[in-house]
Amino acid sequence: MREIVFGVQDGVLTTAGVLAGLSGAVSDHTQIVLAALASTAAGALSMGAGAYLGTRAESEVMASEVARTRRDAQRHPYVVQEALLGELEKQGLTREAGYRVVQLLSSAPDLLLVTAEEKVYGLAGAMHANAALDGVVMGIAFAAGALVPLVPYLLVPGTRGALGSALGATALALFGVGYFEGWMARRTQRWRSGVRFLSIAVGAAVVGYLIGLLISPLGATAG
Amino acid sequence: MLKPGDSAPPFDLPAATGDRLGRVALSKLGDELIVLFFYPRDFSFICPTEVTGFNQALNLFRAEQTAVIGASVDDAESHRRWSRELGGLELPLIADQGAVLANAYGVFDEKERVAMRATFIIDQERKIAFSEACPINIGRSVAETLRIVRALRTGRMCPADWTPGGAFGPADGKF
16 A cells, blocks of 8 residues: 555656656657656656665564564563563553463464564564565556656647646546545545645645755856 | 661561461561562563462471561552462562552662562561562572571571581681
8 A cells, every 4th residue: 555655646746747847948748758758667667676675675674673582582481471461561451461361372482472573573564565566566656656647748739738737637646546545544534635645745846846946046056 | 779787667568468468567577587579560471480489488488487578569459369370379478559668678660660679688686687689580599598598597607608507607707
């Protein structure tokens, strides 16, 4: 889910930004489209590679932590038991009830370890991640998102018209991704999720534009 | 933490002895020596061997005119259930809720909010004769505590690793 939302949002915004920027600087419609296509390809590959490497790195760190925890648990099993007992107390069980739960889990040492890894050390999630899948999903999501502002440039003649359609499609897509996220989370007012997503994404783009305006005099000075 | 020679702070606190709830007061203990051992919590996976160890050696301590009392910050009802969990204890467990006793003896762990794993031996004049504290993950030696009790009862100078039947130090030696 994370890769889909992140990939689509980045693909939509990055490509819309490239198209908007090029539309202001270049008059040839074909050159604008080709540049945006190249940017999309590069972005999809880059995002996919980044997602793969990030997930893989996280999995490797987690695997190392799990191995260390299991070595410690073999030498000092009571450490794992006490740590899990303390965590269960923090999560609302009485001391005695937590003791009984840990005692029960101790009859299956592997289950005790896995439970402690999840509850005490938070080592569960990344262990089950598939780095290759994350990379592929991210890349495809980016490319799919990039198509949203790109398609108007392929269909609408004239740069001005294409840009207006692209920005409109971008806003609709961002709202749609937020709405989708609200639907997946079973929220009743999914339109709020859409508005929130659109606001944050557009807000980030506006801030980026303003920062560009702020630092543009530095370019004039350097020239 | 209190050290040998310090006066033992008096106490009169609720306690559980096996299934029975009552109170334990230092002033009412007629034993020659008192072993007062603090432990962090009931229903723990580190503490049980110590408590059961002291319980199993109770008759040996009684033969040395020595009472053995445990204390933690848990309440008396928890002690009663913990005693049942450990198969029934004959030694009293003081309910030091509020950590009044642990603080008085200087063994309250502010960070963990429990008593340290500490042992005191209180003599007939109700002064501290022996004190020690262990890391929370290391159980104490009941046999060593009993050895110290036996050495104290001789009133003599006992060399390193002294055991009953072993030679004493010089007769006029003072400690």
